[in-house]
Amino acid sequence: MSFFDPSGAYSEEWYSDKASREAADVVNVVIGQTLIGIDAQLSSPPDASDTVAPVTKATVAPLPNGTGWSNGPVTVTLAAEDNPGGSGMVGGSAKSEHKVDSGAWTTGVTLNVAGDGTHTVSYRSTDAAGNVEAAKSVTVKIDTEAPTTTVTGVPSGWVNHAVTLGLSASDVLSGVASCEYALDGGAFTQGHSVTISAPGTHTVSYRSTDAAGNVEAAKSVTVKIDTGKPVAAASRNVTAKKGRLASLPFTVTDAAPSCGRATVRITIKLGGRTVKTITVPNVTTNRTGSHAFLAALRPAIYTWTVRAADVAGNTGRASAPRKLVVR
Ligand SMILES: [Ca+2]
Ligand SMILES: [Ca+2]
Ligand SMILES: [Ca+2]
Numbered sequence: 427m428s429f430f431d432p433s434g435a436y437s438e439e440w441y442s443d444k445a446s447r448e449a450a451d452v453v454n455v456v457i458g459q460t461l462i463g464i465d466a467q468l469s470s471p472p473d474a475s476d477t478v479a480p481v482t483k484a485t486v487a488p489l490p491n492g493t494g495w496s497n498g499p500v501t502v503t504l505a506a507e508d509n510p511g512g513s514g515m516v517g518g519s520a521k522s523e524h525k526v527d528s529g530a531w532t533t534g535v536t537l538n539v540a541g542d543g544t545h546t547v548s549y550r551s552t553d554a555a556g557n558v559e560a561a562k563s564v565t566v567k568i569d570t571e572a573p574t575t576t577v578t579g580v581p582s583g584w585v586n587h588a589v590t591l592g593l594s595a596s597d598v599l600s601g602v603a604s605c606e607y608a609l610d611g612g613a614f615t616q617g618h619s620v621t622i623s624a625p626g627t628h629t630v631s632y633r634s635t636d637a638a639g640n641v642e643a644a645k646s647v648t649v650k651i652d653t654g655k656p657v658a659a660a661s662r663n664v665t666a667k668k669g670r671l672a673s674l675p676f677t678v679t680d681a682a683p684s685c686g687r688a689t690v691r692i693t694i695k696l697g698g699r700t701v702k703t704i705t706v707p708n709v710t711t712n713r714t715g716s717h718a719f720l721a722a723l724r725p726a727i728y729t730w731t732v733r734a735a736d737v738a739g740n741t742g743r744a745s746a747p748r749k750l751v752v753r
Contacts, residue, residue: 478509479557482522484549484564495567495600495638499540502564506535506551518554525549539566542599569638573597575605577632577647584650584685584738588623591647593632600637607632608644625651626683652738656680656688656711660732660748666721668752673718674704676745678734680711688734692717694750696728711736723752 485503490496504522508514515522523531525548526539539545545568550561578592593605606614608631609622622628628651633644657679666672678688688711692704706717711734729747736742 476509476511476513476553476555477557478512478553479559480506480508480512480515480551480553482506482549482551482559482562484547484562486564486566490567491637491639493600493603493637494565495569495636497570497636497638497640498568499538500566500568502537502539502547502549502566504535504537504549504551506559508553513553513555513557515551515553519552519556520554522551523549540568542568542570544568567600567638569597569599569636570640571598571636572640572642573602573634573636575632575634575642575645577630577645580647581649584652584736586651586653586736586739588621589649589651590619590621591630591632591649593618593620593634595634595642597634597636600640603635603637603639605632605634614644622649622651625653650685650738652680652683652685652736652740654681654684654736655740655742656684656734656736657742658688658690658732658734659745660730661714661716663749663751664730665751665753668721668723668725670721671718672721672750672752673716674730674732674750675714675716676732677714678709678711678732680734680736684711685736685738686711687737689737690715690717691733691735692719692730693733693744694723694728694730695747696723696726701728709734721750721752725752727751 483505487501506515506522521533522535523533524537525531526545545566546563547566548561548563550559552558573595575593575595579590581589595602595605604616605618606616607620608614610628628649629646630649631644631646633642635641659677661675664674674692688709690706690709693700694702704719709715728750730750731744731747733744734742
């Protein structure tokens, strides 16, 4: 309410309630030079005829994604509006309140909600006249934990065939939305399996994303494929003394991409009949090798061949024969 005195001075006084008015706890605004001493009650007490409760709207920020999940804390903001002509949301009993799950009612218009899980945020407001709104609620679903992906079908070492990896994931709360893989640093592709068939050493990265949008830190496995057969050669004819050590030189060539290791089998024959076989494990390929053995054979002219199988499982052909002369 405002007043003008004849000099044109303008004055307003407000009282928050009757008690403060009596304590002369007033605010004066003076425009002009003279404040005239009119003591009048200008606002409260609230309109006793207001029996309509206010209406509160709750706004959640940031908004959850399309699945209804948030992957971090959210803020709930309350905005209350009283009925037109009502006692309003200022002074008197006016307040907004909120509570989370089974917690206590707390006065305020903003609320931070954190912690994984599904939360019920209840809220209500009271107008200046003391009309209490029936509590309403909004559900806040928070999931901050990324899924965990499990990969199956990973070979323990070199293999000589295509490899299919399976991806499966589990997630707490919102659930798995997608699994992805990336081959050799390429782009991630959605899928639950990937087949790698090209020879070579491959890195397969994988990760999953949950419905709340939490992306797992990518993990990776290595897949090593070698489909080439090693080529073994007996290097030269060998002469040995009966009962003495004799060295049989050979080479194993394995084209890249190669697992680099092979098992070599030496076969010694006499007159087309195998008289001795020797297995030499863990031979480094693409390098000259030899095997020393005790020539416990009767003097004769034998033949010997070598054949290699790489550790990926590829077996080459037997080499051309060389002579082994035992004297
Ligand atoms: Ca009201
Ligand atoms: Ca999760
Ligand atoms: Ca090979």
